[in-house]
Amino acid sequence: MNFLNLAETNAPFADDLVAAASRVIRSGCYLHGPETRAFEKELSEQCGADFAIGVSNGLDALRLILRACVELGRIRKGDAVMVAANTYIASVLPVTEFGLIPVFVEPDSDTMNFSWTEALRFLDENSRSVSPLNVSVALITHLYGTPCWDSHAASIMRERGMLIVEDNAQAIGALAASSGFSGSRSTGALGDAAAFSFYPTKNIGALGDGGAVTTSDTAIADTVRALANYGSDRRYHNIYEGYNCRLDEIQAAMLRVKLRHLDRETAARAETGAAYDRYISNPIVTKPTIFPDMTQVWHQYVVRVPENIRDALRAHLASEGVPTDVHYPDPPYLQPCYEGRFRPKTLTPSIALSRSCISLPIANVNVAEAKEVARIINDYRP
Amino acid sequence: MNFLNLAETNAPFADDLVAAASRVIRSGCYLHGPETRAFEKELSEQCGADFAIGVSNGLDALRLILRACVELGRIRKGDAVMVAANTYIASVLPVTEFGLIPVFVEPDSDTMNFSWTEALRFLDENSRSVSPLNVSVALITHLYGTPCWDSHAASIMRERGMLIVEDNAQAIGALAASSGFSGSRSTGALGDAAAFSFYPTKNIGALGDGGAVTTSDTAIADTVRALANYGSDRRYHNIYEGYNCRLDEIQAAMLRVKLRHLDRETAARAETGAAYDRYISNPIVTKPTIFPDMTQVWHQYVVRVPENIRDALRAHLASEGVPTDVHYPDPPYLQPCYEGRFRPKTLTPSIALSRSCISLPIANVNVAEAKEVARIINDYRP
Numbered sequence: 001m002n003f004l005n006l007a008e009t010n011a012p013f014a015d016d017l018v019a020a021a022s023r024v025i026r027s028g029c030y031l032h033g034p035e036t037r038a039f040e041k042e043l044s045e046q047c048g049a050d051f052a053i054g055v056s057n058g059l060d061a062l063r064l065i066l067r068a069c070v071e072l073g074r075i076r077k078g079d080a081v082m083v084a085a086n087t088y089i090a091s092v093l094p095v096t097e098f099g100l101i102p103v104f105v106e107p108d109s110d111t112m113n114f115s116w117t118e119a120l121r122f123l124d125e126n127s128r129s130v131s132p133l134n135v136s137v138a139l140i141t142h143l144y145g146t147p148c149w150d151s152h153a154a155s156i157m158r159e160r161g162m163l164i165v166e167d168n169a170q171a172i173g174a175l176a177a178s179s180g181f182s183g184s185r186s187t188g189a190l191g192d193a194a195a196f197s198f199y200p201t202k203n204i205g206a207l208g209d210g211g212a213v214t215t216s217d218t219a220i221a222d223t224v225r226a227l228a229n230y231g232s233d234r235r236y237h238n239i240y241e242g243y244n245c246r247l248d249e250i251q252a253a254m255l256r257v258k259l260r261h262l263d264r265e266t267a268a269r270a271e272t273g274a275a276y277d278r279y280i281s282n283p284i285v286t287k288p289t290i291f292p293d294m295t296q297v298w299h300q301y302v303v304r305v306p307e308n309i310r311d312a313l314r315a316h317l318a319s320e321g322v323p324t325d326v327h328y329p330d331p332p333y334l335q336p337c338y339e340g341r342f343r344p345k346t347l348t349p350s351i352a353l354s355r356s357c358i359s360l361p362i363a364n365v366n367v368a369e370a371k372e373v374a375r376i377i378n379d380y381r382p
Numbered sequence: 383m384n385f386l387n388l389a390e391t392n393a394p395f396a397d398d399l400v401a402a403a404s405r406v407i408r409s410g411c412y413l414h415g416p417e418t419r420a421f422e423k424e425l426s427e428q429c430g431a432d433f434a435i436g437v438s439n440g441l442d443a444l445r446l447i448l449r450a451c452v453e454l455g456r457i458r459k460g461d462a463v464m465v466a467a468n469t470y471i472a473s474v475l476p477v478t479e480f481g482l483i484p485v486f487v488e489p490d491s492d493t494m495n496f497s498w499t500e501a502l503r504f505l506d507e508n509s510r511s512v513s514p515l516n517v518s519v520a521l522i523t524h525l526y527g528t529p530c531w532d533s534h535a536a537s538i539m540r541e542r543g544m545l546i547v548e549d550n551a552q553a554i555g556a557l558a559a560s561s562g563f564s565g566s567r568s569t570g571a572l573g574d575a576a577a578f579s580f581y582p583t584k585n586i587g588a589l590g591d592g593g594a595v596t597t598s599d600t601a602i603a604d605t606v607r608a609l610a611n612y613g614s615d616r617r618y619h620n621i622y623e624g625y626n627c628r629l630d631e632i633q634a635a636m637l638r639v640k641l642r643h644l645d646r647e648t649a650a651r652a653e654t655g656a657a658y659d660r661y662i663s664n665p666i667v668t669k670p671t672i673f674p675d676m677t678q679v680w681h682q683y684v685v686r687v688p689e690n691i692r693d694a695l696r697a698h699l700a701s702e703g704v705p706t707d708v709h710y711p712d713p714p715y716l717q718p719c720y721e722g723r724f725r726p727k728t729l730t731p732s733i734a735l736s737r738s739c740i741s742l743p744i745a746n747v748n749v750a751e752a753k754e755v756a757r758i759i760n761d762y763r764p
Contacts, residue, residue, distance in 0.1 A: 007410025021403040028389025030582040059626040200412040208630025238717040244441040248590025335620040
């Protein structure tokens with residue numbers, strides 16, 4: 001068993017992918033062409049946002065959103081951005097890059113996502129502080145494929161004038177339940193703008209780097225588009241000091257092949273996740289919560305065990321041929337690049353999570369294999 | 383005739399390109415794999431630098447070089463960077479992004495490149511100034527494929543502790559003559575580090591965005607590599623606040639196909655350039671100088687005419703089926719994003735050049751076609 005084998009992931013589509021690549025190679029159009037336009041349309045339809053802009057990768061998608069909001073005057077340098085304490089560092093890098101102050105929000109123990117309760121508590125405390133931060137953004141990460149959403153808390157933030165930016169790198173196809181809108185709504189269309197990553201290991205992965213910004217805000221869409229193309233609104237006319245963050249036509253063409261199979265991919269992961277949930281019964285293991293009112297897309301299936309046996313259980317699984325991973329070994333604020341800069345008083349939950357989590361294989365794992373992994377876990381005694 | 387038809391450019395290699403894409407698609411390895419490593423080795427051999435690092439595009443290559451030099455303490459925020467006044471804005475954006483001050487150097491009328499004479503004059507004046515700028519970098523652009531090099535002036539800059547960074551986006555395969563080293567040396571190995579662009583229209587173009595950094599400085603190479611991969615020196619260990627600026631395996635594979643034909647591409651452009659030089663005889667046209675002691679790679683073949691007839695001559699050519707272009711319509715310091723920020727006292731040469739230059743078609747143009755274009759130009763009377 002592999003933790004993830006991308007040749008296997010892409011094998012069912014390989015002929016279509018080669019045909020798509022061949023079509024682009026022979027077309028002579030390699031950037032900003034028909035494949036990207038079609039992919040943008042298909043992605044906006046998938047999530048229900050008015051606009052999708054294909055960009056270079058997920059980190060750049062977040063960079064472009066924050067930079068666009070700075071250019072539009074909706075965020076000012078020195079503002080604070082609330083961000084999950086247990087996310088990948090790519091969610092935090094754009095915050096510090098643009099001179100914004102990250103406020104790390106500890107995870108909820110049930111969702112393993114940014115705790116809305118803690119976020120609101122922080123906002124209340126901050127507003128009573130003598131020198132309150134100007135908290136202008138909640139940057140929510142739908143970690144592991146579980147929507148991070150609380151429509152009531154989000155409304156309170158919106159009433160305070162905050163922007164809600166989604167890091168949807170891990171949750172394409174997920175649906176959040178809400179009392180704020182009828183039925184469910186896709187991640188990528190919950191906040192003011194969302195960043196998608198199509199890194200090859202993602203549920204919908206490019207064959208290289210790729211990403212997208214979705215939004216229903218025309219000004220954000222226009223600004224992101226310009227910033228991603230040297231800051232130009234037309235050829236050789238640079239209205240912003242921009243970047244080069246374009247999506248290649250060849251990647252757009254291949255993403256279109258794979259996006260057509262998103263529902264199948266989501267269903268396969270749901271089946272495997274359900275099998276893990278059903279068959280893992282070792283009491284030392286805390287399984288991820290399955291929320292009946294939302295669609296989780298299981299980018300990772302992350303169990304938690306006591307810190308002191310985490311490595312032993314991983315070794316036990318490895319010895320039985322089951323590779324595992326850890327997402328993530330350290331919270332971003334403990335990375336050397338942020339040494340001594342961002343350590344709020346108590347950060348126990350994110351550190352504890354980083355030391356207790358194990359990601360089980362989920363991609364291309366069928367029910368029989370999940371059952372076997374569960375048996376190996378159930379046989380384990382510390 | 384097209385100004386540039388990329389389907390035609392890539393047609394001779396199309397089967398090899400599709401085979402390369404297919405190989406990568408089926409491999410399961412899409413980033414930081416064997417194709418990128420092989421391409422990096424081949425590119426370093428091409429230019430003679432010790433290291434080549436495949437990155438996302440040419441702008442990012444320059445961003446990574448400057449940011450690496452900041453991280454290494456070789457450039458400090460507020461330092462000045464000398465840069466060509468008549469280059470594409472991508473050469474300037476990384477300067478301002480990192481809080482450096484661009485000092486625009488006017489073009490030499492013979493080379494149309496950054497004037498080394500003017501640069502040295504500025505350095506002398508600056509050193510006598512009451513509050514001199516700390517000029518730490520000369521960022522030289524080998525514009526249109528003509529090496530921008532003066533080994534004597536470069537030595538003087540080096541003695542002053544300045545770094546020399548090459549923007550080699552337009553000059554892969556060019557050779558600079560020099561009294562400072564025996565024989566000639568490739569652009570990309572002249573300075574402390576160089577940025578390559580493989581934008582599809584370049585002499586060696588990817589089938590999408592791509593770029594590279596070359597250097598013989600181990601510290602710069604290591605820092606660029608880390609910065610381009612989220613600032614990490616190993617997985618989930620971020621020593622810098624980095625970016626995602628990776629070259630896709632699929633683009634590396636296709637660049638390897640095309641790099642093998644660099645000499646043929648250079649020779650074809652030399653032949654067309656020589657034909658233009660031989661056959662264009664209308665006295666209103668100033669042809670680009672051919673320097674016998676260097677190899678120019680004619681990314682663009684740029685003629686100059688009096689400002690007041692530039693548009694009329696372009697219209698005349700267009701009416702005869704010859705499309706042309708202008709590189710570039712405005713110097714970067716006149717772009718809206720730099721409005722009112724960088725206007726030294728006299729900038730006449732770069733503005734004059736922007737109003738008098740015409741880029742003739744050069745890619746996929748054979749000698750007979752060049753002769754015909756020359757005839758159309760020669761027939762023109764203002």
